[in-house]
Amino acid sequence: MDTRYDRYDRYADRDARHARHARSAHLPVHAGAPRPPRRRVWPFVAIACAICVVGVALLSLGVAGCERNARVDAWQAKVAWAKELTTSAIQTGHEKRAAALKAPLDEAKANLDAVVQGIEGQGIQVGYYVATASGEELFSKNADEVFYGASSIKGPFVLTTFSGGVPAGSRALVEDAIAWSSNEAYWSLRNIYGSAPLAEQLQNMGIDELSANSSFVHMTPAQLANLWLQNYWVLDSSPDAEWLRSLFESPEHAPIAALGEGSYSKGGWIASGDLNCTVDAGIVSHGENRYVMAVMISAGEDHETLARLVGALDAYEQADYAYLTETGQLAA
Numbered sequence: 569m570d571t572r573y574d575r576y577d578r579y580a581d582r583d584a585r586h587a588r589h590a591r592s593a594h595l596p597v598h599a600g601a602p603r604p605p606r607r608r609v610w611p612f613v614a615i616a617c618a619i620c621v622v623g624v625a626l627l628s629l630g631v632a633g634c635e636r637n638a639r640v641d642a643w644q645a646k647v648a649w650a651k652e653l654t655t656s657a658i659q660t661g662h663e664k665r666a667a668a669l670k671a672p673l674d675e676a677k678a679n680l681d682a683v684v685q686g687i688e689g690q691g692i693q694v695g696y697y698v699a700t701a702s703g704e705e706l707f708s709k710n711a712d713e714v715f716y717g718a719s720s721i722k723g724p725f726v727l728t729t730f731s732g733g734v735p736a737g738s739r740a741l742v743e744d745a746i747a748w749s750s751n752e753a754y755w756s757l758r759n760i761y762g763s764a765p766l767a768e769q770l771q772n773m774g775i776d777e778l779s780a781n782s783s784f785v786h787m788t789p790a791q792l793a794n795l796w797l798q799n800y801w802v803l804d805s806s807p808d809a810e811w812l813r814s815l816f817e818s819p820e821h822a823p824i825a826a827l828g829e830g831s832y833s834k835g836g837w838i839a840s841g842d843l844n845c846t847v848d849a850g851i852v853s854h855g856e857n858r859y860v861m862a863v864m865i866s867a868g869e870d871h872e873t874l875a876r877l878v879g880a881l882d883a884y885e886q887a888d889y890a891y892l893t894e895t896g897q898l899a900a
Contacts, residue, residue, distance in 0.1 A: 723834025728765035733807035793862035839868025
């Protein structure tokens, strides 16, 4: 058994060991004192560094964003300025071109007026009606005065009668009636096919039934032009459109057809007693400018005068079309 002194010695040894251990760990030299926990500083340092990095990054992004916004604002300002200059230049260009086209328009109008006055000065009545291909009236004179239509009616007759195609056996008659204005060929065609489609259109325009069924019709420039407005599609899309165009592009004494490629018409003329007229009507094409014209004068077989009037009307319409297009006034 341990004696009291032996226990004392063992306790003394234990305390000595604890004292050595405490000194090696830099702890207070108390044999029974617990070892205090070591404080770890690096996590706080890491967190602080991370906060700094994030702050710097956010600050950098903010600065970069401000710089970017400034660049965008400057770019947009330059674009707006350039656009304003471009718009102004375009507008100025349009105004200059419009002004340049106004002179030819005024000149064309003055020439038309002079031609009309010259014809009327000879005691000849003048009537014309000009409309867009869609039927909008452009300009006219004595459009509702009645003239003798003479052979100009042969054009609408052929278009209404043969809108579904021309039978092979009747092609020679159609050619003679249009290209050479043969009355015999025209009467033969009326005897074979009648004239119901044409007569119906004439009656719808206000012409009485007896006159509408006559071989030759008294009508106004507006009525003659409207016959072409209703039927010129036959020259575009009927089964024999190409062949019919070849007839209407160069009939005898047809100044409208002579205005250029894509223009088609059928004229008429007579100088006999009270029946004195020279007439032409058809469709005119100048590129995108396509319109219908009917011109009638009370001078018998005066092809030169009619051609001069047709030329003046066409020049005025072309000048007007160019001016309206340039100034943006042309209806879509």
